[in-house]
Amino acid sequence: MDKFLNILLVEDNLDSVEIIKRVLKTTDIPNKLWVFQDGEDALKFLKEAVEKKDKSLFPFIDFILLDINLPKLNGLEVLKEIKSSSDLKLIPVIMLTVSSREEDVLESYSLGCSSFVQKPVRYEDFEDVLKEIILYWGRRNITPNERRL
Amino acid sequence: MEILNYMSGNIVGVSEEATVHDAVSIMRERKIGSLLVKNKSLPVGIFTERDLLNKVNLSRISEFKSVKIKDIMTKGIKTADAKDSYVEVIGMMKKYNIRHMPVVLNGDIIGIVSFRDLLNRYHEHLEHLLKERESELRESIRKIEESETRFRMIFDSSAVSIILTDRKENIVLCNPFTFHLLGMSSGDLLGRPVSSLYPKDEWKKIRSQNIRQLGVKHHLETKVIDKSGRLVDVDVSISVLKDGEGKIIGSIGIMRDITERRMAERQRAELMRDLEMTNKELDDFTYIVSHDLKEPLRNIDAFSKFIMSDYKDKLTGSALNYLERVRANAARMFTLIEDLLKLSRIDRKKNPFEKAEVNGIIREVKDRLEYAIKKKKAKIIVKGKMPSVFCDRVRLTEVFSNLISNAVKFSGNGADPLIEIGCQDEGDFYQFYVKDNGIGIDQKFQDKIFDIFQRLVGRREYEGTGAGLAIVKKIVEMHKGKVWVESNPGQGSVFYFTINKREEDILDRKKLGRILVEKGLISEEDLRAALEKQRGIYREK
Numbered sequence: 001m002d003k004f005l006n007i008l009l010v011e012d013n014l015d016s017v018e019i020i021k022r023v024l025k026t027t028d029i030p031n032k033l034w035v036f037q038d039g040e041d042a043l044k045f046l047k048e049a050v051e052k053k054d055k056s057l058f059p060f061i062d063f064i065l066l067d068i069n070l071p072k073l074n075g076l077e078v079l080k081e082i083k084s085s086s087d088l089k090l091i092p093v094i095m096l097t098v099s100s101r102e103e104d105v106l107e108s109y110s111l112g113c114s115s116f117v118q119k120p121v122r123y124e125d126f127e128d129v130l131k132e133i134i135l136y137w138g139r140r141n142i143t144p145n146e147r148r149l
Numbered sequence: 150m151e152i153l154n155y156m157s158g159n160i161v162g163v164s165e166e167a168t169v170h171d172a173v174s175i176m177r178e179r180k181i182g183s184l185l186v187k188n189k190s191l192p193v194g195i196f197t198e199r200d201l202l203n204k205v206n207l208s209r210i211s212e213f214k215s216v217k218i219k220d221i222m223t224k225g226i227k228t229a230d231a232k233d234s235y236v237e238v239i240g241m242m243k244k245y246n247i248r249h250m251p252v253v254l255n256g257d258i259i260g261i262v263s264f265r266d267l268l269n270r271y272h273e274h275l276e277h278l279l280k281e282r283e284s285e286l287r288e289s290i291r292k293i294e295e296s297e298t299r300f301r302m303i304f305d306s307s308a309v310s311i312i313l314t315d316r317k318e319n320i321v322l323c324n325p326f327t328f329h330l331l332g333m334s335s336g337d338l339l340g341r342p343v344s345s346l347y348p349k350d351e352w353k354k355i356r357s358q359n360i361r362q363l364g365v366k367h368h369l370e371t372k373v374i375d376k377s378g379r380l381v382d383v384d385v386s387i388s389v390l391k392d393g394e395g396k397i398i399g400s401i402g403i404m405r406d407i408t409e410r411r412m413a414e415r416q417r418a419e420l421m422r423d424l425e426m427t428n429k430e431l432d433d434f435t436y437i438v439s440h441d442l443k444e445p446l447r448n449i450d451a452f453s454k455f456i457m458s459d460y461k462d463k464l465t466g467s468a469l470n471y472l473e474r475v476r477a478n479a480a481r482m483f484t485l486i487e488d489l490l491k492l493s494r495i496d497r498k499k500n501p502f503e504k505a506e507v508n509g510i511i512r513e514v515k516d517r518l519e520y521a522i523k524k525k526k527a528k529i530i531v532k533g534k535m536p537s538v539f540c541d542r543v544r545l546t547e548v549f550s551n552l553i554s555n556a557v558k559f560s561g562n563g564a565d566p567l568i569e570i571g572c573q574d575e576g577d578f579y580q581f582y583v584k585d586n587g588i589g590i591d592q593k594f595q596d597k598i599f600d601i602f603q604r605l606v607g608r609r610e611y612e613g614t615g616a617g618l619a620i621v622k623k624i625v626e627m628h629k630g631k632v633w634v635e636s637n638p639g640q641g642s643v644f645y646f647t648i649n650k651r652e653e654d655i656l657d658r659k660k661l662g663r664i665l666v667e668k669g670l671i672s673e674e675d676l677r678a679a680l681e682k683q684r685g686i687y688r689e690k
Contacts, residue, residue: 015448022455069440098443121447121483122476123454 005031005138008064010042010078011096012071019123020065023130029138034061039073043081050087063092063114063137068099076107083112092137152238153231155270156252156260162187163196165219172196172218183249183261186222192258194222195249228253235267242267310383310404313390314343316397330383330406332376343402346373348380355387361397364389373404382411423680431493439490443483450479488616495544495623502652505542507535507581511570514549518557527557527566535572536579539652544624549583551617552644556585559642578630578647586641595634621646 007024011017017035024033036042042064049060064082068075075095082088092114097104100118108116117133120126137143163172163184172184176198186194196218203221227245229238231254242250248264304311310327314320320338328334331346344352351371360366367386375381384405392398453472457464464472511531515522522529538545553568560566569584590598599622618632621644625632629649636642666676 013444013448015452016444019448019451069437098440098447101439119447121443121450121480123447123451126447126451 003138005029005134006034006061007031007134007138008034008036008042008046008061010036010039010064010070010075011067012037012069013067016067019126020130023127024134027131027134029134031134031138038071039075039078039081043073043078046082046088047085061091062143063094065096065133066093066113068095068097068104068108076104076111079108079111079113090143092141092143094133094137096133151231152229152233152235152252152262153254155235155266156231156262157181157266158260160185160251160258160261162190162192163218164188165193165217165222167218168214169201169216169218169221170213173201173213182263182265184218185251185258185261186218188219192226192251194219194224194226195247195251195261196222197249199248223247223249226251228258229262230254231259235262235270238262239264239267239271310402310406312338312343312402312404313399314402315399318343318400321399327404330375330381330404331373337376343400348372348374355385360387360400361389364391370407381406382408420680435490435493439486442486446479446483446486450476453479485616488620492616492620492623495620495627500541500543502539502541504537505540505545506537507545507572510542510546510549511535511553513546514553517550518554521554521557525557525560525566527560527568529553529568529570532569532571536574538579538648539650540628540648541624544627545648548621548624548646551621552583552646555617555644556583556587556642560585560587575647577651578649580645580647582643582645584641584643589638589640589642590634590636591638595636598634599632 009017009020011020014037017037021033021035024031034045036045046061066075066078070078073081075097079093079095082091082093089112093112094115094117095104095108095113096117096119098119105116115133115137117129120129159179159181161175161179161181161184163175163186165186165188176182176184183195183197185192186196200218200221200223227241227247227250229241229250229252231252233241238250242248242264250262251258252260252262304324307324307326310330311324312320312327313322320341320343323335323338327338331338347355351373354371355369358366358369365386365388369385369387371383371385372380373383384407386403388401389397390399390401453475457469457472461469508531515529521527549570553570556568557566560568567586569582571582571584573580573582599618622632625646625648629651630647632644632646634642634644666673671679
């Protein structure tokens with residue numbers, strides 16, 4: 001049976017969240033989207049989940065979709081936190097942002113993101129991109145997730 | 150000088166048997182001082198007035214007539230050779246204690262020299278020498294005075310301060326500019342230790358330079374204290390003065406006031422800081438704009454799409470059409486934002502300049518545009534050899550990318566698109582061209598297409614390339630080059646651009662504010678005021 005995906009999304013724009021949710025609903029791959037509007041909340045959630053070993057959260061998050069421009073902690077800071085935590089660093093983080101700034105790309109990769117994707121402006125293109133991400137990171141790619149927990 | 154020149158050729162011979170009276174008569178008559186005494190035509194002696202004075206008792210004048218000259222003459226003949234120098238002859242006369250000497254040339258007596266004549270001659274010579282020396286001396290003095298005046302003028306009118314000290318490092322002389330620089334009078338300065346002009350730690354710094362051993366030290370940047378106690382930034386050169394034996398007898402210090410230079414340096418540093426801050430702010434600003442404007446646009450597009458698909462059955466044709474237009478506008482605005490960002494980044498994001506093969510750049514661009522090129526069935530040829538140029542490689546790639554993709558995009562729907570790329574060496578610069586056989590550009594738009602603001606206004610008339618050509622222009626100008634187009638509607642276009650060959654020309658990049666002033670877009674005062682205001686804002690923060 002196909003694996004059920006737990007995807008964590010950090011995105012402050014609720015309209016954007018709505019659009020992403022809509023795309024995820026229409027994919028063939030069963031999934032649950034955990035949404036946080038700021039980096040602090042997302043990190044708190046991840047760290048608590050690890051500490052409690054909350055069975056209800058298992059299997060744990062398969063991958064994280066992370067925006068850069070976020071209130072409180074920005075995406076790059078969140079990424080840094082995740083990658084410096086021994087419990088969280090193995091989770092693939094996909095930067096999903098409108099930015100294509102070279103500095104952001106370089107910084108993200110040097111902090112250890114797994115992928116950097118610019119959100120296309122046209123909805124159809126965005127839909128394609130999201131579905132590609134889910135297919136690739138949710139199915140094609142082997143993550144260390146299962147073995148670790 | 151040979152004796153020949155000083156002798157008297159007037160020789161008078163007399164027989165040794167002649168009386169003193171006769172001899173004296175002859176000498177008086179002929180106005181001569183000596184007679185050559187002969188015995189049967191052979192010279193046997195010389196008779197002179199001295200002989201007369203020495204040997205005749207004048208009181209017995211009667212003896213004049215009875216005494217014969219052979220009894221009182223100087224016997225024996227010492228002769229001088231005509232070639233002897235008068236100094237030699239004087240020497241001989243002194244040695245033999247004689248006053249007259251016959252002069253002999255080739256065995257014949259040709260004249261007589263007297264000691265007095267020679268002495269007179271010698272005096273004349275000495276006098277002449279003295280005069281010569283005197284005028285030489287006078288000339289030297291004149292030259293020294295002239296030189297002194299010249300140096301005095303330099304010293305007095307110099308716009309640097311010159312200070313001389315003695316062995317004990319007390320000031321003994323300074324030029325007027327020193328008074329000006331330090332606001333002090335000669336009374337304030339003369340006799341005072343030179344060290345007292347400097348703050349203590351600065352003097353220590355100078356002392357540590359080992360100038361006494363080195364002899365000279367140039368361009369020490371230090372500070373001196375003026376009369377009011379204010380510190381003046383100066384550049385000092387110090388030379389040690391030594392006497393002939395190498396003993397130090399003092400020093401010369403030359404000081405230049407570099408307060409203004411220092412101030413300019415400080416101002417420049419401040420300006421740089423301001424500019425950096427401005428750039429940083431601009432960077433943050435564009436980033437925020439890019440994010441905050443793009444996200445809503447994406448959402449507008451997505452929700453429009455949702456309405457179109459979710460309510461497809463309920464929407465009439467025109468409603469669907471309007472929603473399509475909403476989406477098209479969102480897309481256009483998105484492109485505009487991207488273009489503006491790109492354009493603003495060219496100035497701020499600086500890549501290193503390097504030598505780059507243009508061939509490689511074109512190959513890279515062709516690879517990147519492969520899809521579009523294939524789709525249009527365009528053919529791209531590179532004519533001749535491409536040089537390697539000193540450039541911002543990333544940016545130059547953008548130039549070719551924009552020009553080639555435009556050429557492909559506007560190839561029209563006619564015959565197979567043909568794009569030709571070439572380069573010409575124009576001495577100081579390379580001139581590149583990208584030529585197409587596409588739709589061409591109307592004359593009246595040819596200047597405007599390079600101008601982002603013109604383009605935004607005129608977009609209805611000219612459906613274009615986004616900010617692509619404005620970006621091209623900016624990058625080309627960054628390489629100290631020019632860009633232009635030659636085109637006619639329906640007959641294709643040729644885009645030309647030049648890249649300066651000289652590295653130093655390219656790297657001398659001016660600040661934006663300066664360029665605006667030079668182009669007459671803002672005044673010098675405006676720039677200063679703007680920077681001042683900005684400083685104020687930062688201070689408040």
